[in-house]
Amino acid sequence: MQKILFIDPEKCTGCRICETVCSLHHEKVCNPARARVHIAKWETSGLYIPVVCLHCETPICEEVCPVRAIKRDEKTGAVVIDYDLCVGCRLCVLYCPFAGAGIDIVTGKISKCDLCDGDPVCVRFCDPRALQYVKSSRANMMKMRKAAEKFSELMQKLLIP
């Protein structure tokens, strides 16, 4: 079964290790501005949301790409760019509603998450497990358990006034 990148913003502590290791792995430098994942922060309200390509089943980037440079890696499930074909028109950047594709500030090329060939380095470093790379069946169950937890809290409030 295909694995998916599973994001749980509630677990994110905002340390930005994912950004740093992403740039270190891909670009061999530390530079969060060149990372393919970013933690969007609302510091005054304590919200930390990881933003990264969601590797959609029907990728909008793939649909809008005029040169068909975007395709799925069947092994890892990643939506990846074929740089031999990519002309850098940035339509994917423009149309992706999740900011999954961006522009590398040094090379000018389109830059997006490629799931590190099936071993995402951000996942490897994310100790609080806000980022996980798991089978979709597992992802479903995790969501269900979480929903059940919330449901049980609600039930307890109703039962014990």
Add this chain to the structure above:
Amino acid sequence: MVWNRKIAYVDLSTKKVVQKDIPKTMRQLYLGGRGIDMYLLYNHVKPKIDPLSPENVLFIGVGLVGGIPCLGASRCDIAAKSPLTGAVGDSNVGGFFGPELRFAGFDHLVITGKSKKPAYIWVQDGEIEVKDATHLWGKDTMEAQTAIRHDLGDEDVKSLVIGAAGENMVRFANVRTGLKNSAGRTGMGCVMGSKNLKAVAARGTMDLEFAKPERLLDYCKEMNDMIIGTRWAKTQSRWGTMIIFSNTNTTGLIRTKNFQLNRLEDGQDLEPENIDRYSIGTSGCYGCIVHCRHRYVLEEGPYAPIFAEGPEYTSLGAFGTMVNCKKMETVLVANHLVNKYGIDTLETGGLIAWAMELYEKGIINDKMTGGLKLDWGNEEAVFELIRQIATREGFGNVLANGFRDAIAKIGNNSGYYAIQVKGMSNLHSDERPTPSFALGIATSTRGSDHLRSRPAVDMYGLPEEVLQELYEGPVSSDYTSYDGKSRMVWWQELLYAVTDSIGTCKFQTVFCAVHAPKWNEFSKLIQYATGMKFSKTQLMQIGERIYTLERMFNLREGFTRKDDSLPERYFKEPTPVGFPIAKGKTIDREKFEAMLDEYYALHGWNKNGVPTKKTLAELGLNKEPTHMI
């Protein structure tokens, strides 16, 4: 390359900025962060200047491996001559500013002169500008950060800012960044205020290049696994430093009612578990998997709504045990207030607790306090006094210059009740049962302070073979003993000096856990990041060089052996309560002095605490100041 980041000299009087390279020799001698800041402090600050005059210089430095994804490599060091103590002023802060400054191209800023109007420094991708901050003056520490982001049109700008306390030159005003992170001690915010400098803002998108990026990445993972493998880090992840309270309050190692008791009776509401009522999760600093900061919400009560981060163990003491307040909510409100105003939580709590004891003893009265009833546990008085200190109103203004000045103003033996060393408040830990801790606060180069040396390992009663191997000499495993404790303090001083200079977090080295990264691990991190090779011995020598240079700064300012002491009460008043191991303890003066002798000898200083000629030659300090940068 990573050690190639620049140093910039910013003159606030003329608004001129000069950029220079940092010679590799400086890195080999002092690494970065605190190390280079201390070199700059000794070289750029003329002897005996008034710390509030434009002649004082403010230094901001990032550690040598700052910005890498492990061990909380976020630390930024802020230094100047301290307006609180007159000694080394130096305070270290985590969060996100340090790495951002590096990504913007700079490792060190040297800020001189004084701006005529409120100003802030804006650092972006290799360029530095001094900007007007008139519209920011008067804003609290959170408002100011938000306003700067708005100003610059960039949500990702990180700033160091001061609040009302810094603007009013309260001598223990701190420098703040984010919701919680503070360069808390020695009044660096006061120095910023004296220069009319409201903030330093940074935003950077420049590559940080490494000697061996692949190996560095793998080794960072190894380091993170190593630290989170310790029980201390795991516990920290859940409770933060508040967890220390559970142990110290039970045992009787916590200052209560200033210095009258060493345990808070009925203090169960301050147990760390109770933060869960308010916590919405924890936060990590840049590059940290321990995430010891709680984000908390106070939805009800007269001070609600409050959204803030913390509190640390320090605040549990400052606004809990020391002032005899027994409610977690009191601590949460006070923590938020001091952070908003930008004053050091520890110094503020220490001064208020002292004032309460003076009030109880009748040394100060309602007339002096302006009607403020400084009774134990009066939380309203605590909140009001925090405000008065930050704004320099009423009785707050008597305390706003710190212990020395307040003792002089109040007189009448008030100094006896002040729990301070070199003019700076002690932490709320009670060091009478723990000679190693006591020696550490006495010898700290920045005034009473636990973060220069605290050998917390001492508390675990580890087998002496383990301690022998760690400290490379005999150390007693009984924490009430004096044997070998000078060695512990000396060793930790060197380790923390190096930790502060590479820019990783102290809690992620040998603080509470023996099996945490230290010399050899630091050596590898530096090698993979910079290509520079240091042996364990060389790193220890760098620690010694930094610490000895700090000592030389203090000696030049007139400090002597007699300043390396403890409040009189440590020697005279036995601890009244606690477990048998902690009860009835005083510090034995003779044994303390003997420890001090041993400690000086380990550093290579003579009986008066002055570095010997041989030591200076070995460390290459015999020609300082050398003005290399």
